[in-house]
Structures are given as C-alpha cells and as structure tokens.
Amino acid sequence: MEKLKGMLLAVLLFVFILPAASLASSNETKTSTDVKGFDSNITNNSLAVSPDEETAVVSDSREQSLLVYDLKKGTLRKEIKGFVTPRNIVFVDGGSEFVVSDSTLGTLRFYNTKTLKLKDEVVVGPGAFGTAVSPDGRTMYVNNQAHSTVTIVDLETHKPISVITGFAQPRQGIVVSPDGAYVHVTNFLGDKVSVVDTAAKQIVREITGFSKIRAISVTPDGGTLYAANSGRNSISAVDISQGKIVDEIQVGQDPYGAALSPDGKILFASNKLDNTINVITVPDNRVIGTINGFNEPRQAITFSKDSKRAYVLNHDLSISLVDVDTRTITKTIQEDRHDKVDPYKLQVLKSEKVGNYLADSKGMTLYYFTKDKPGVSNCTGKCLEIWPPFHAENIKVSGGFHHSDFGTITREDGQKQTTYKGYPLYYFSKDLQAGDINGQGVNNIWFVLNKNFER
Structure with a gap:
C-alpha cells in the first residue's frame, strides 16, 4: 500500500508540478515582460505584514513586481521585479522570510526579509495562487486554480510532498484551522468551500450555499468560518461542526474581504465598489460601523497581533493604516517614485x-x-x-x-x-x-x- 501511495504521488507531481520547471528555468535570463500571464484575466492583490510590523510586502497580479514598504518610516524600501502574475504573499520562519506565489511561473519564491535577496525558488506548477501556512510553521498549502489541486510543501526542505485533487478552481481563499487539523479552500466554480483533513490529505466535506465567494477566515476557536459573497453583498457565517451557513450579514457593494482580528472579536468586510469597510462584531455578527476612504479594497487585509491596528491594501498599492477602536484611517503609506503619475x-x-x-x-x-x-x-x-x-x-x-x-x-x-x-x-x-x-x-x-x- 505504501509503495502504491508513493507511485501515485510521483505521478501527481509529474503531471501537475514538473511541467512548470521548464518554464521557470527558461525564464531565468528573461525579464518578466517577455512572458504573458496565461491567467492574467484573473486579477487579485495581496498584502503581508511581518510579525514585528516593520515590513509590508504588496502585489497586484497586473503588475510584474512587488513593493516592499518600511512601515516604521512609512516609505518604500524596494521594488522587486521579475514576476509575471504574482498572486499571494506570506511571511514564514518567524518573519525572517516571505514567500510569493506566481501563477504563470508556477513557482514559490523565497526572499530574505532583511536583505530582500532571493533565497530559493520552488516549482509547484502553473496556476499557483493562494497560500496558507500551518500553525507550527512547517507546512505550506498552495491552491492551484489551473489544475484544481492543492499542493503541500515542506517548508523545512522547500519541497512539494503531496498533491490533493478534487477541487474546482481554488484561487485566493485558503485558511488552515487554528489546530492545524483542517484546511478550508474556496472553489471559484460551484461557490463552495472544501474542507481538507490534513492528516488524511484529502477532502472530507464540502460546504455550499455561497454566491461569488471571495475571502474566508476562521475564528480562533475553530468553530465558525466567515465568507464574503460578492454575489449577494453579504458575509456568511458558517458553523463548521454542522457544515452549513447559520447567519447572513448584509454589507456594502461587492464585498471581497472577510478578515478576522487575531482576538476573534472584530471582522472587517471590505467592499470593493463602495470603497468602504464594514466593521462587524463577533460572535453576535452585528455591523457597528463603516470606514470610508479606501480605494477598491479587496481581500488584502491584515491585523496587528494585538488586534488594535489593521492594514488595508488599496487599488494603487498604497496601504491604509486603521485604528480598530476608533474605526478611522490614521495614515496612508504609498510609494513615492519620481516616475509616478502627476496629480x-x-x-x-x-x-x-x-x-x-x-x-x-x-x-x-x-x-x-x-x-x-x-x-x-x-x-x-x-x-x-x-x-x-x-x-x-x-x-x-x-x-x-x-x-x-x-x-x-x-x-x-x-x-x-x-x-x-x-x-x-x-x-x-x-x-x-x-x-x-x-x-x-x-x-x-x-x-x-x-x-x-x-x-
């Protein structure tokens, strides 16, 4: 049986991952503008903030570079070029590194946070999209929207170790449960969430009833999942034990984000067309206010560890710093380059x-x-x-x-x-x-x- 499993894994890695190796290799001497993204019609952006809140890295899939901000100084540190369609960014190893997925290159790129130097590039297959890290920091789960799979990567060896099949175009939405036992994955087709047992490495449940599902998040106790529905301008609250929607919260137009604060008391629902964020209390699921002044906010929202501040990425790749208690934007950090467009x-x-x-x-x-x-x-x-x-x-x-x-x-x-x-x-x-x-x-x-x- 173990031999059979090993053979099956080898086949999956060959089918879904190895074809990207030639693309990544062929791009070593090219600039990103030499390659057009095969899935560039799918747009998204991403924001990651280091655990010490000193560094933020942002991307837009329509831009072939990343921006790295110094949050303490409120300035741009560097623009990192060489991508085609950057999809998701996440800090790993205690914040000493950050990892960027690129769906066209089909790779994960590992960067040193201090030097901003590329440390490693791991092939995971064209279509690599959303990423999530296990609570112990040892494992990364990578959505692949082109092949409808999730690839499991060992973060110690930087090697893919398994491929889970059975999804339907998983894109940006992927969250690991607080205990690491399950991975929740959004499916663009079918508007559903697949629940993966991390020990068995297979889908064990599907939750349906969403409408143009976008971001998802899970409460610290692992009991409730929140999902943004841009199709019906709402946030769905899901009882995970029952596997069904138990509450619906009406918010603004075209909600993309459903970000929970680390203490599990506040949820930010970002509304792309309204340029607003609705503030929702948890667990009573009540909208207590609306924050204005954003520019097409999507799923890219993150909170400070103490839940007092939130960072929201705007359409122009500026970052709005939000005071959670007062529900106000206190500062906006943006690039200041000589080649920017005049007002x-x-x-x-x-x-x-x-x-x-x-x-x-x-x-x-x-x-x-x-x-x-x-x-x-x-x-x-x-x-x-x-x-x-x-x-x-x-x-x-x-x-x-x-x-x-x-x-x-x-x-x-x-x-x-x-x-x-x-x-x-x-x-x-x-x-x-x-x-x-x-x-x-x-x-x-x-x-x-x-x-x-x-x-």
Missing part, C-alpha cells in the same frame, strides 16, 4: 440650472449613465461616439468629493475609464466649451455628476 485635478463648477457638478481639468463637464452598473459600462458602439469615456489617473478633487471614491475600470473594448463610486464617467460630444452642460437630462438617462448623484 490630475478635477474641477467642481456651479450652474444655476444644476448646482454644483464635476468637470475635468479644463472645465469640460462629466456625466454618468443611469443604465450603467457599478464597475460596468453599458455604453458601447455608436453610444461611445456621442458619449466618449473619461479617464485620468491619480485624481485630486475638492468641493465635497473624495479622491478615494474614484477608480478605474477596463472596458470590454480594452479602454480605461474612470469611475465615481463605481459608476463610469463620460463626456458629451455636443459640449463644445468649458461650462457647457448640454448633456444634462438627455433621454432622462444622462446626467451631470454631483456628489450624491442628484438629478
């Missing part, structure tokens, strides 16, 4: 007809389309000839607007478009000069933009 200043103009409204830097009026949805433009084809999309980066604005409410989407035609609270912004082709508002009320579906979408 783009929007104007707030006033008209007797519509009151205050938003315009671009030259005074040309901006509009929104009532048939759009947050994050989605429904103006296509000939519509775009009349209503061209507006786009600008690093927006600055006053007059009651907040820069964190502005974001960017990539349209189906590939164009970038600026959004306000998720809604795409447009020009009107018949506005010929600054101050024109000829598009106001067209067909009763096009309107100038003010702070509260008043018509």
